[in-house]
Every structure is written in structure tokens, then in C-alpha cells.
Amino acid sequence: MAVLSTQGLTKKFGKFTALDGIDINVNPGEVYGFIGPNGAGKSTTIRILLGILKATSGEAQIFGKDVWKDAVDIHKRIAYVPGDVNLWPNLTGGEVIDLFVKLRGANNKNRREELIKKFDLDPSKKCRTYSKGNRQKVALVAAFSSDADLYILDEPTSGLDPLMERVFQECVGAVKREGKSILLSSHILSEVEKLCDTVGIIRQGKIIESGSLSELRHLTxxxxxxxxxxxxxxxxxxxxxxxxxxxxxxxxxxxxxxxxxxxxxxxxxxxxxxxxxxxPTLEDLFMRHYEGKEVSEEKGGVS
CATH class of the missing domain: 3.30.70.260 (ACT domain)
Known part of the structure; x- marks a missing residue:
């Protein structure tokens, strides 16, 4: 049974269709790469999965439960990292990490300390003094310190330097080996290629290609x-x-x-x-799709 699944997921804002029939399946122990340029609909999909937005139509389930009706139960078993982390300015990074970890009912101090060291984070500083990269580190340490069954990561390495990106990749590998599932939204193709088993490419609110990396490489x-x-x-x-x-x-x-x-x-x-x-790289496939679509749209637009 899929850990996360959507069928025909659609979201409209007035006359604008942000999502148009999105189908996603994330299986146990799988890293699913959700890729596309900024504005393609990745974050809108994730907000629906988190129960923040209500879908206009279609279905979405996590752990077999409805993401809108059962959001509270679902959140007990998921960890989420956004691409732009906002923290309480007067709390220290360590206090924020402890708060998030306690909310999920986990209390693995050793894991917390190990991750703080790995990510080279000073947990004693107030959050208002942190750079964007350090705010990202706080969210990542909190997420990977918790014992979640599903990790929803929306552009999680935004603001991280290449060394910290490697640490992030090691953390993803570790939770995958534990049989946990990950939905990784990204526009960094090399990151997706290193980490993901399955990929879905979203463009203007539609999944234009999906499958395992080996399946997709036949198309490029x-x-x-x-x-x-x-x-x-x-x-x-x-x-x-x-x-x-x-x-x-x-x-x-x-x-x-x-x-x-x-x-x-x-x-x-x-x-x-x-x-x-x-x-062939994922980037070849990605660019071929986008360039091809743009050319056909330009031709179609000439009257």
C-alpha cells in the first residue's frame, strides 16, 4: 500500500488552475523526486498534502487517511521542511529543535546532538541572528531527529553550501535505509538524480512525465x-x-x-x-521536455 497517493488532484484559485489532475504514488522506503521550475505547482501540491489548502477536486491520502479530514493524525507521523524557514526570533536554534521534536513525541538526544554536529550548527544562538542557511539547518535537524514515517521536503537545501548538501544527502540515505519514505520537491536536478528512486516532472500544474530514473532515461x-x-x-x-x-x-x-x-x-x-x-542525465530529459514544449507553444501562438 502506498504511503502517499493522490488521484486527479486539482486546485483552482478563481479562474486560474494551479494543479490539473496530479497523480502521485510514494511507496514505503522510496524517495520520490517531485521536480519542476518555480511556479510549476510543487508547493501548492505540498500544501494540500499537509492539510493547509483544500483541493478543489480529486483525492489525496497519506497512510490511507484523507489529508484534509485527518490532518492532525497524519501530522503525528510526518516531518516537513519548507524551502524558506521562519523561526521564532527570540528562541535559540536548540530550543526550536527541542520544541519540534517534542511535538512529534520523539526524544532521541543522541540523534539530535549528532545532527547538530554534522550540520555544523550553533544551537545556542537566537534565531534572529541566523542566516537563511542556518535556519534551514534548524529545520533539517528537527526533521531528521524525529522518528517520522514520511518526510515531506520542499526545496530543503535552499541556502545550504555544497558541504551541507552532502550531509543532507547522507541523512536522506539513512532514513531510507530505515524503510521511511520521502517526497523531495526540488529544482536541483543533480540532487534528485543522486537521491531519488522515482521522479515526477511537473509543468504548469500537470505531471508531464513520471517513472523510475531508468525508465525515464529511455526517453532521452x-x-x-x-x-x-x-x-x-x-x-x-x-x-x-x-x-x-x-x-x-x-x-x-x-x-x-x-x-x-x-x-x-x-x-x-x-x-x-x-x-x-x-x-543521459535527468537534466537532459528535463530540458528536452521544457524546450520542446516551449517551441510547440510558441508555434501554436503564432496566428
């Missing part, structure tokens, strides 16, 4: 660098070949995964001296 292109003994004729006209360039007698290009076999058979006739292949 491999990056090839090839050097041959003889010139390769007609490569630029072959179906599935894109962005062909030549430098220092090396050919660099992208090829659609479904045409990779055909292209390699053609190239191998001309004496391959060097062949480097890089797997």
Missing part, C-alpha cells in the same frame, strides 16, 4: 564522443542523431536511446579508435 539521449580511422559519412542525416559537432578529429553528438544500436553499427564500419558514452 545518450552523449557520445567518437573517433574513427575514416570519416563517417551521413551521420548528421541519420535518424536519432542530434547536435553533431567535430573537434580535433573527434565527433561529439547525442543519440536517441532507441536508435543507439543502429547508429553504433553504422559508425563501427569506419574503424572506431575511441568511443566514450555518457548516460
Amino acid at each position: 539521449r545518450a552523449n557520445l564522443l567518437i573517433q574513427t580511422k575514416e570519416p563517417v559519412p551521413s551521420l548528421d542525416t541519420m535518424e536519432g542523431v542530434h547536435n553533431l559537432t567535430e573537434k580535433n578529429q573527434e565527433l561529439s553528438f547525442q543519440v536517441d536511446m532507441e536508435k543507439l544500436d543502429t547508429v553504433l553499427k553504422h559508425v563501427s564500419q569506419f574503424g572506431v579508435v575511441k568511443l566514450e558514452s555518457a548516460p
